[in-house]
Amino acid sequence: MPVHPLPARDAAADDRLLADFAELSAIGATPAGGVERQAATPEDGATRSWLARWLADRGFTVVADRVGNQFGLLELVPDAPYVLAGSHLDSQPRGGRFDGAYGVLAAAHAADRLRAGLAAAGRTPRYNVAVVNWFNEEGSRFEPSMMGSAVFTGLMPPETALGTTDVAGTTVADALTAIGALGERDVFGAGAPHTVAGYVEIHIEQGRELDKSGTTLGLVHRTWAANKYQISVLGEQAHTGATAIADRRDALYGAALAVVALRDLADRYGEELHTSCGRLTVLPNSPVVVPREVRMHLDLRSPSDALLAEADAALRATFAEIEVKADVRIERHVAHTWTGQDYPPAGVALAREVARDLGVSFMPVQTRAGHDSTNLKNAVPTVMLFIPSVEGISHAEAEFTADADLCRGLDVLTETLARMVEGALDRA
Amino acid sequence: MPVHPLPARDAAADDRLLADFAELSAIGATPAGGVERQAATPEDGATRSWLARWLADRGFTVVADRVGNQFGLLELVPDAPYVLAGSHLDSQPRGGRFDGAYGVLAAAHAADRLRAGLAAAGRTPRYNVAVVNWFNEEGSRFEPSMMGSAVFTGLMPPETALGTTDVAGTTVADALTAIGALGERDVFGAGAPHTVAGYVEIHIEQGRELDKSGTTLGLVHRTWAANKYQISVLGEQAHTGATAIADRRDALYGAALAVVALRDLADRYGEELHTSCGRLTVLPNSPVVVPREVRMHLDLRSPSDALLAEADAALRATFAEIEVKADVRIERHVAHTWTGQDYPPAGVALAREVARDLGVSFMPVQTRAGHDSTNLKNAVPTVMLFIPSVEGISHAEAEFTADADLCRGLDVLTETLARMVEGALDRA
Numbered sequence: 001m002p003v004h005p006l007p008a009r010d011a012a013a014d015d016r017l018l019a020d021f022a023e024l025s026a027i028g029a030t031p032a033g034g035v036e037r038q039a040a041t042p043e044d045g046a047t048r049s050w051l052a053r054w055l056a057d058r059g060f061t062v063v064a065d066r067v068g069n070q071f072g073l074l075e076l077v078p079d080a081p082y083v084l085a086g087s088h089l090d091s092q093p094r095g096g097r098f099d100g101a102y103g104v105l106a107a108a109h110a111a112d113r114l115r116a117g118l119a120a121a122g123r124t125p126r127y128n129v130a131v132v133n134w135f136n137e138e139g140s141r142f143e144p145s146m147m148g149s150a151v152f153t154g155l156m157p158p159e160t161a162l163g164t165t166d167v168a169g170t171t172v173a174d175a176l177t178a179i180g181a182l183g184e185r186d187v188f189g190a191g192a193p194h195t196v197a198g199y200v201e202i203h204i205e206q207g208r209e210l211d212k213s214g215t216t217l218g219l220v221h222r223t224w225a226a227n228k229y230q231i232s233v234l235g236e237q238a239h240t241g242a243t244a245i246a247d248r249r250d251a252l253y254g255a256a257l258a259v260v261a262l263r264d265l266a267d268r269y270g271e272e273l274h275t276s277c278g279r280l281t282v283l284p285n286s287p288v289v290v291p292r293e294v295r296m297h298l299d300l301r302s303p304s305d306a307l308l309a310e311a312d313a314a315l316r317a318t319f320a321e322i323e324v325k326a327d328v329r330i331e332r333h334v335a336h337t338w339t340g341q342d343y344p345p346a347g348v349a350l351a352r353e354v355a356r357d358l359g360v361s362f363m364p365v366q367t368r369a370g371h372d373s374t375n376l377k378n379a380v381p382t383v384m385l386f387i388p389s390v391e392g393i394s395h396a397e398a399e400f401t402a403d404a405d406l407c408r409g410l411d412v413l414t415e416t417l418a419r420m421v422e423g424a425l426d427r428a
Numbered sequence: 429m430p431v432h433p434l435p436a437r438d439a440a441a442d443d444r445l446l447a448d449f450a451e452l453s454a455i456g457a458t459p460a461g462g463v464e465r466q467a468a469t470p471e472d473g474a475t476r477s478w479l480a481r482w483l484a485d486r487g488f489t490v491v492a493d494r495v496g497n498q499f500g501l502l503e504l505v506p507d508a509p510y511v512l513a514g515s516h517l518d519s520q521p522r523g524g525r526f527d528g529a530y531g532v533l534a535a536a537h538a539a540d541r542l543r544a545g546l547a548a549a550g551r552t553p554r555y556n557v558a559v560v561n562w563f564n565e566e567g568s569r570f571e572p573s574m575m576g577s578a579v580f581t582g583l584m585p586p587e588t589a590l591g592t593t594d595v596a597g598t599t600v601a602d603a604l605t606a607i608g609a610l611g612e613r614d615v616f617g618a619g620a621p622h623t624v625a626g627y628v629e630i631h632i633e634q635g636r637e638l639d640k641s642g643t644t645l646g647l648v649h650r651t652w653a654a655n656k657y658q659i660s661v662l663g664e665q666a667h668t669g670a671t672a673i674a675d676r677r678d679a680l681y682g683a684a685l686a687v688v689a690l691r692d693l694a695d696r697y698g699e700e701l702h703t704s705c706g707r708l709t710v711l712p713n714s715p716v717v718v719p720r721e722v723r724m725h726l727d728l729r730s731p732s733d734a735l736l737a738e739a740d741a742a743l744r745a746t747f748a749e750i751e752v753k754a755d756v757r758i759e760r761h762v763a764h765t766w767t768g769q770d771y772p773p774a775g776v777a778l779a780r781e782v783a784r785d786l787g788v789s790f791m792p793v794q795t796r797a798g799h800d801s802t803n804l805k806n807a808v809p810t811v812m813l814f815i816p817s818v819e820g821i822s823h824a825e826a827e828f829t830a831d832a833d834l835c836r837g838l839d840v841l842t843e844t845l846a847r848m849v850e851g852a853l854d855r856a
Contacts, residue, residue, distance in 0.1 A: 093712035094665060094720075140714035206670035226669065228715065237522060239822040240704035240727045241654065242634035242796040245694045247820070252705055253691050259684035266673045276668035277680055279715045280708070284521035286568035287656065287707045287725035289823045292522075297715035299668040368670040392675070395717045396665040 014407040017109050021406065024050060024105055025097040034397025035097045039090040039136035039147075040068065040172065045179030047089040051104065051133060058112050060131065064183035067161045068135035068176045069148040071187050073194070074111055076118070076125040076421070081197035082188070083420045084380075085110060085413070086132030088148075088372060092140050096399025098204045098389065100137055102406060106202050107131045110414040118418060126423040127197045130188075134372045135176075141166045142175075144228070144336040149372035152188070153379045198381040198420045200347075201373040202413045204401050208392030209365050216408050217355050218365035218386030221348045223374055224274075225308045225340040229298045232331040233258065237284065237292035248290055252282055254326035255294035261318045262298060265311055273311055274301045274368065297335070301368055305339045338374065347383035350424055354415045360408055369394070381425035383416055385409065442835040445537050449834065452478060452533055453525040462825025463525045467518040467564035467575075468496065468600065473607030475517040479532065479561060486540050488559065492611035495589045496563035496604045497576040499615050501622070502539050504546070504553040504849065509625035510616070511848045512808075513538060513841065514560030516576075516800060520568050524827025526632045526817065528565055530834060534630050535559045538842040546846060554851040555625045558616075562800045563604075569594045570603075572656070572764040577800035580616070581807045626809040626848045628775075629801040630841045632829050636820030637793050644836050645783050646793035646814030649776045651802055652702075653736045653768040657726045660759040661686065665712065665720035676718055680710055682754035683722035689746045690726060693739055701739055702729045702796065729796055733767045766802065775811035778852055782843045788836055797822070809853035811844055813837065 027050060028035045028043030037043035048070055052062045055072035064070045073082065087103025111129045118125055134152070139145025142164045150156040162173040176182035186192035205211070210218050235251030259277050266275040279297040300315070302308040319330045348364070355362040365386055367374075373384040387409040390400045455478060456463045456471030465471035476498055480490045483500035492498045501510065515531025539557045546553055562580070567573025570592045578584040590601040604610040614620035633639070638646050663679030687705050694703040707725040728743070730736040747758045776792070783790040793814055795802075801812040815837040818828045 092714055092717055138714075139716060140712070143715060145716060206667050208672075208675075224669070237824040239634050239797060239824075240706050241652070241702060241729045241798065242820060242822055243702070244636070244699060244820070245691075245702060246699075247636075250691075250704070252687060252708060256684040256687035259680060260688055263673075263678075263681050271672060271674075274669060274671070274673060276678070276716075276718055278668050278717045278719065279713045280680060280710050281713070282708050284568070285707045285709070286520055286566075286823075287571060288567060288573060288704075288727060289520055289706045290704055291706065292824075299716060301669045369667060370669065392670060392672070394667040394670055395714075396667075396720075 013113065017105070017407060017410055018403055020054070021102065021105055024101055028091070030094050030397055032397040033097065034094050034399065035091045036093055036095065037089065037091040038093060038141040039138060040175035040179055040181065041141070042179060044090050045181060047101070048133065048179070048181055051089065051108065054108060055131060063187055064181055065187045066183050066185060067148055067151045067158050068181045069152055070133040070181070072108065072131035074115055074129045076115070076128050080127050081195040082128045082130040083198045083200070083417060084130045084132045084196060085200045085417050086134065087201050087203055088134045088137035090136055090138050092138050092395045094397055095395055096397060098399055098401050099206070099394060100203070102401070103201055103203045104131070104133045106410045106413050109410055110417050113414050114418050114421065118421070123418065123422060125421045127421045129417065129421060137372055142172050146370055146372055146375055149375040153375045155375060196380050198425050199373060199376040200383040200413065200417055200420060201371060202385040202387065202409050203371055204389040204394065204399070205365065205386040206369045206389060206392065206394035210363070210386060210388035211390055211392060213363065215361045215363045216387065216405060217360050217362040217412055219348050219351050219362055220367050220384035220386055221343050221364045222366045223338070223341050224301045224303050224366060224368045225305045226299070226301045226338055226370065227308060227312060227334065228336040230333045230335045231258065231296040231298060233294040233296065234329040234331065235290070235292055238290040240288045240290055243290060249327045250290050251294045251328055252291040254322050254328035254330065255280060255296055257322045257326060258296065258319065261322065265314055269307060269311065272302055272304060272307055275299070303340055303366055338370070343377050343384055344382055346425055347381060350419060351383050351385055351412070351416055354412055354419065358411055358415060360412055383420070385412060385416070441541065445533070445835060445838055446831055448482070449530065449533055452529055456519070458522050458825055460825040461525065462522050462827065463519045464522055465517065465519040466521060466569040467566060468603035468607055468609065469569070470607060472518050473609060476561065476607070476609055479517065479536065482536060483559060491615055492609055493615045494611050494613060495576055495579045495586050496609045497580055498561040498609070500536065500559035502543055502557045504543070504556050508555050509623040510556045510558040511626045511628070511845060512558045512560045512624060513628045513845050514562065515629050515631055516562045516565035518564055518566050520566050520823045522825055523823055524825065526827055526829050527634070527822060528631070530829070531629055531631045532559070532561045534838045534841050537838055538845050541842050542846050542849065546849070551846065551850060553849045555849045557845065557849060565800055570600050574798055574800055574803055577803040581803045583803060624808050626853050627801060627804040628811040628841065628845055628848060629799060630813040630815065630837050631799055632817040632822065632827070633793065633814040634797045634817060634820065634822035638791070638814060638816035639818055639820060641791065643789045643791045644815065644833060645788050645790040645840055647776050647779050647790055648795050648812035648814055649771050649792045650794045651766065651769050652729045652731050652794060652796045653733045654727065654729045654766055654798065655736060655740060655762065656764040658761045659686065659724040659726055661722040661724070662757040662759065663720055666718040668716045668718055671718060677755045678718050679722045679756055680719040682750050682756035682758065683708060683724055685750045685754060686724065686747065689750065693742055697735060697739065700730055700732060700735055703727070731768055731794055766798070771805050771812055772810055774853055775809060778847060779811050779813055779840070779844055782840055782847065786839055786843060788840055811848070813840060813844070
């Protein structure tokens with residue numbers, strides 16, 4: 001166990017991080033302090049270019065794979081595998097500036113500190129380091145979310161990702177090509193030049209546990225389970241003024257009953273179940289036409305797989321009632337689902353040691369949100385770290401994390417990455 | 429009172445009407461038998477061109493006014509005022525092929541029959557005839573509905589209409605210019621070359637009274653009252669997975685409660701109140717974001733002004749409850765409202781006489797839908813005629829009226845127009 005953690009915090013390093021973060025946050029900035037940089041938009045392209053320049057200026061080799069995951073390679077040990085550190089630079093529409101972007105920037109700074117600091121501290125790397133910006137973690141423009149890391153870990157065929165379209169019908173392949181972000185081949189894995197030794201990610205909590213308890217670091221040990229459905233409510237188009245209520249098969253009335261039922265379900269289970277409808281599209285959406293179809297995205301999350309299954313069954317029963325009440329048909333497709341899963345205990349233990357050694361307050365937390373590490377943790381030794389987010393606000397412009405937390409998070413990430421590069425998780 | 433009604437029905441005249449209607453219905457045709465020709469789209473432009481050619485071929489002078497109302501002028505008496513006959517060629521998205529288009533085509537055929545037939549029958553015109561295609565009756569692309577006739581009758585300033593934008597931000601002025609449909613000056617009224625002596629319109633019922641009772645002709649004597657509101661439900665953007673239910677200010681939950689409340693209100697009043705939400709737009713509409721805002725169009729209609737006022741008050745109270753329950757704010761704007769109004773009794777009486785003289789079954793009906801005649805009736809002597817629509821289906825591709833009803837409707841329209849041209853409503 002190294003006894004000399006990497007460069008102790010100094011004001012200059014903190015200032016560099018914060019200055020870079022301010023520069024990065026200006027790209028796609030919204031008036032209320034957020035950013036709008038949805039996947040493969042020009043704004044996403046601008047952040048990628050900014051990162052590429054930053055990395056190249058510091059001697060990293062910048063390369064994208066064939067679904068737009070962006071890497072900055074730093075070779076410390078020729079031909080050795082790479083420990084990846086990163087998150088995502090894409091955002092929600094009117095999203096927060098910390099979500100994802102902080103994790104990528106912190107990884108870049110950590111890798112940069114480590115290159116100089118590791119040798120200076122007399123520590124010996126076993127692996128190389130790659131900063132990673134995963135493509136399309138947010139899934140707002142192209143569904144599903146966590147797309148780049150899903151392809152990277154073999155959960156989604158690259159062709160599926162590249163052929164996915166946004167509402168305007170643009171494919172991922174075309175959108176990535178348009179911003180010059182589509183690589184020609186895989187960078188890691190079988191048939192690719194490099195292999196992966198591990199993954200570490202730092203992210204804002206997107207919950208209020210750390211903020212509430214005044215704790216600096218969250219050791220993520222488990223994910224909530226999630227079911228995401230796409231639903232179509234099918235009715236019949238009619239005239240709003242002329243058509244008798246009894247004759248209507250109003251798809252929007254059916255959809256509204258579903259949204260209300262979804263909330264009722266959450267209220268029934270208390271804090272153990274989150275239910276949401278984030279996207280709802282009405283056809284034809286004319287002021288004087290009874291809607292013929294409503295397409296909805298439902299999102300159910302729980303720390304308990306069993307409770308989620310129970311909620312799923314309850315929803316199914318409610319939909320059958322709504323079909324009768326509104327005289328509509330509800331078609332239901334599961335779009336994306338994951339069970340509650342543990343993060344590798346060895347990774348959690350490593351992060352705990354680092355936090356202790358650095359004197360940073362910490363606590364175990366679960367993640368309700370999905371992250372790229374949700375995909376990576378099943379493939380390679382993985383560590384997931386959280387820093388506080390004020391009042392748990394996220395996917396919103398008001399999302400905020402204090403400078404001190406950003407800087408302390410970087411310290412923990414740097415030392416955790418250093419120990420992974422030294423092989424700390426090999427023994428796991 | 430003329431004792432020789434204009435050309436009695438003959439098969440050739442019927443065939444011409446039906447052949448032309450089939451040709452017109454092919455423009456913007458949808459797979460399920462409807463049409464999609466929203467105002468000032470290329471498809472609307474194509475129907476306008478088709479009509480212009482049809483009219484010009486038969487000696488009508490075709491001209492558009494400065495908000496895109498299209499006229500086919502037929503001079504019978506130099507310098508005399510004009511009796512207008514028409515409806516609208518624009519449609520809803522995936523709308524029916526009869527709604528509006530039948531009325532314009534029937535007016536063109538009626539005017540054409542009348543030109544030859546009036547003199548042949550030894551009848552003397554006092555007025556000229558103009559076929560009219562009112563711009564943007566539907567209001568699906570540009571709100572509000574009945575826009576062209578509202579400007580024509582002074583209810584809306586032309587600048588307001590021309591500056592109205594669709595969801596893509598295109599103005600009416602630009603859209604009309606793009607299809608070559610924007611005239612340079614007024615055709616009728618003060619400062620314009622012509623004046624108006626009256627207006628007659630024929631339209632499918634958009635209700636099931638005529639179809640149910642097997643009656644051919646509806647004499648429209650009254651409009652339902654209508655309130656159309658635009659509502660904004662304002663909440664707060666948040667993460668669907670991470671944000672505790674108790675912390676949410678979910679605009680879509682508030683909107684769903686409003687849609688359900690709207691239906692409950694209609695159920696409470698029975699057939700005397702129609703309530704609808706036809707358009708609902710979610711912001712930002714991302715699958716994993718709790719919506720910050722929902723914009724809705726609500727539509728309340730009743731034959732009773734008093735009942736509509738009562739429903740309006742009930743809705744206001746319900747919105748206040750929803751604001752508390754969903755922790756949202758509801759902003760409410762009245763967009764468009766009209767009270768229940770009588771059509772001119774002299775016009776109803778004239779249509780009744782014609783129906784009797786032609787041996788066509790008739791009954792008085794109210795209109796639940798708005799029509800251009802709703803605007804015209806307050807300005808000039810007006811007659812509004814309905815023909816049956818099977819099962820009252822409207823604003824939908826399945827909208828259907830039998831050939832026999834189309835042809836008998838044309839006969840009634842032709843003779844009514846002839847009598848108006850002879851001055852039958854001057855005595856009113």
